[in-house]
Amino acid sequence: MVAKRGFFLSALLGLAGVLAAIFYLRPAYFSANTPAPTVVDDWIGALSGAESTGFERPAHDWALRLPDDHAAHPLAAAELWQMSAQLQGPDLAPMTVQFSVLRQGIIPPADAANGNIWDMRDMYRAHVIASAQPGSPVRGEERFARGFAQLAGYDNEMQELRLDTWALRFAQGTAAAPWQFRAAVDDVSITLELVASKAPLPLAGADAPFQGYAFTRLEVSGTVATPEGEIAVTGLGWFEHVWGELPLPGAGPVISDRLLVQLDTGDDLVLITSRRRDGQGSPAVDALLIDADGQASQIGTQRAKLEFLRLWQGETGVWPVEWQITLDDTVTVTVAPVFAAQEQAFITPVWSGLVRVDGMVNGQPVQGMGLLQLAQGGT
Numbered sequence: 001m002v003a004k005r006g007f008f009l010s011a012l013l014g015l016a017g018v019l020a021a022i023f024y025l026r027p028a029y030f031s032a033n034t035p036a037p038t039v040v041d042d043w044i045g046a047l048s049g050a051e052s053t054g055f056e057r058p059a060h061d062w063a064l065r066l067p068d069d070h071a072a073h074p075l076a077a078a079e080l081w082q083m084s085a086q087l088q089g090p091d092l093a094p095m096t097v098q099f100s101v102l103r104q105g106i107i108p109p110a111d112a113a114n115g116n117i118w119d120m121r122d123m124y125r126a127h128v129i130a131s132a133q134p135g136s137p138v139r140g141e142e143r144f145a146r147g148f149a150q151l152a153g154y155d156n157e158m159q160e161l162r163l164d165t166w167a168l169r170f171a172q173g174t175a176a177a178p179w180q181f182r183a184a185v186d187d188v189s190i191t192l193e194l195v196a197s198k199a200p201l202p203l204a205g206a207d208a209p210f211q212g213y214a215f216t217r218l219e220v221s222g223t224v225a226t227p228e229g230e231i232a233v234t235g236l237g238w239f240e241h242v243w244g245e246l247p248l249p250g251a252g253p254v255i256s257d258r259l260l261v262q263l264d265t266g267d268d269l270v271l272i273t274s275r276r277r278d279g280q281g282s283p284a285v286d287a288l289l290i291d292a293d294g295q296a297s298q299i300g301t302q303r304a305k306l307e308f309l310r311l312w313q314g315e316t317g318v319w320p321v322e323w324q325i326t327l328d329d330t331v332t333v334t335v336a337p338v339f340a341a342q343e344q345a346f347i348t349p350v351w352s353g354l355v356r357v358d359g360m361v362n363g364q365p366v367q368g369m370g371l372l373q374l375a376q377g378g379t
Contacts, residue, residue, distance in 0.1 A: 054108030058211040058244045064202045069213065069241070070161075070170045072103060072154040074122075076210075076243035079103040081161055083168060083181065084260065085192060085220045086354055086369040087235035094338050094369060095224065095233065096138075096354040097190055098129040099183060101163055103147065122147030126163040128185045129344060129352055130224070138353070139185040140344040181222075192222035194237050198268075198294040203242060210244030216260075216268040216290050236262045238371070253277050259323075259335060261357050261370035266292030269361075269370075271325065273306065287327050289361070300327035312340040316349035319374050325359075333359030335372060350375055 055077035073079055083099045107121045127142040143163055145152035152163045160169040165184065171177035178193040197217045204211040218237035223230050238260050254274050261269040268290040275283035285304040290296045303326065310322035321342075323335040335355050342353025351374040358367050 054111055055105055057209060058204070062204055062211050064200060064213050066200065066213075067159060067170055067172075070154075070159065071156055073243040074105070074109045076245075077105045078246040079105075079241075079243040080212075080246060081168070081239075081241045083194075083237060083239045084371045085194070085218075085235055085237040086262070086371065087220060087224075087233040089224070089231040089233050094354055094356075095131045095235075096129065096371070097181075097183075097192065097224075098352060098371070099126070099166065099168060099181065101126040101161055103153070120146050122153065124152040124163055126152075126166060127344070127346065128166055128183045128190075130183075130185050130188050130190055131342075131354070138342050138344075139188050140346070141185045142346045179218075187227050189225040190222065191225075192220055192233075192237075194218040194220050194239070198290070201290065201294070201296055203240075208244075210242050210246055212240065212242030212244075214241075214270075215239040216270070216294075217262060217266075236369070238262070238268075255375055257372075257374045259325075259355075259370060259372050261333075261335075261355075261368050263357065263361065263366045263368035265361065265364065265366055267361060267366070269331065269368075271300075271327075285327075287331070289330065299330045302328045304328075309334070310336075312337075312351075314341075314343035314349075314351065316343060316345055317351075319343065319351040321351065321353075321355075321372070321374075323372075331359070331361050333357050333361070333366070335370070337372070348375075 056075040058076065079102070081101045085097045087095045087097060089095065102125045104123045105121070106123060107119055124145050124147055125142065127140065129138060129140045131138045143166070145163055147153045154161050158169060159172050160167050162168075167182055169180040171179055176195065178195045181190070181192040181194065183190050195218060196215050197219050198215065200213040200215050202213050216238055218239060220237040221232070221234045224233050253276055255277050256272055256274045258273070259269070259271040263269065269287065270290075271285065271287040273283050273285050283306075285300055285306055287298070287300045287304070288296050289299050305326040307324040308320035308322070309324055310320070312319050312321045321337045321340050325335065326332050335357050338354045338356060343349065343351045351372070353372060355370050355372045356367070357370055360366065
């Protein structure tokens with residue numbers, strides 16, 4: 001039995017918990033006038049020289065404004081954009097594409113105005129994960145860069161988030177216009193268009209040290225190209241963007257895992273588990289169910305039970321890849337991986353992969369696909 005503490009908004013800080021440490025920057029991304037930082041074991045120490053003041057805590061009276069809020073928020077100390085898609089090709093076999101970008105502020109904008117252009121004002125870390133076809137290895141790559149025009153960050157003119165050759169361009173016209181994603185990892189090239197089919201869900205609260213929004217259902221189409229050829233793909237996507245006082249990846253006393261599910265009823269489910277790094281106490285479970293009309297309700301407030309049905313031994317840890325979830329009398333589902341080997345040996349290892357979901361929601365049989373992200377060495 002998993003204890004329930006009921007702090008969904010604070011648990012959303014776990015969105016950053018599965019990201020790799022951001023202390024490592026490739027030397028090629030630095031100017032000759034700016035020495036590259038050294039790779040160190042203690043990545044918190046590597047950021048100890050960063051400014052800890054001068055960034056602003058999100059305002060309580062914030063209201064979501066799009067497309068403006070797709071852009072970077074440099075007054076915030078940290079910022080995270082995440083996109084995932086569960087896709088299928090002509091043979092209906094499931095595939096996944098994941099894209100994540102983390103910005104960590106180093107010098108507040110007010111201080112940067114008095115500096116020079118070679119000052120490191122922001123650090124960026126991104127990853128792309130992609131499976132080209134069933135049975136083939138899951139490709140994963142992470143990249144690091146300083147915030148710099150045409151290299152890493154958000155281009156306000158193009159309305160494009162990028163790091164090197166990976167990019168997500170947001171719609172410049174109507175809300176129904178598609179977003180465009182492009183990336184290549186190893187020998188796989190991906191080009192996708194994403195169109196929102198539900199309104200964005202604001203993520204904020206009176207006591208929350210962050211704010212942001214989530215699109216829990218996007219219609220996705222595009223192509224995936226490999227040396228064997230190119231295939232057309234379609235599916236569903238999920239996008240989140242949060243900024244504020246986010247925890248540094250790999251740091252802090254709390255570790256969070258999360259599950260994002262899109263069901264065949266049109267409902268979407270997000271579940272976040274939070275546990276102490278030292279293993280003491282009971283984990284907490286927080287969950288939202290978003291119905292087909294985009295209305296969100298918190299579930300699991302009376303009873304939240306989470307059982308690990310299968311553990312998988314990876315190269316970096318033991319990962320609980322199959323779950324049984326019970327939330328009040330609303331949700332009873334089993335979550336199982338499409339295949340187990342979806343571990344990524346990033347600087348901070350993660351298991352981030354495609355899962356199938358079967359069970360009951362509100363007394364109705366459901367099936368669905370989703371993304372399970374496990375952080376910090378599994379169990």
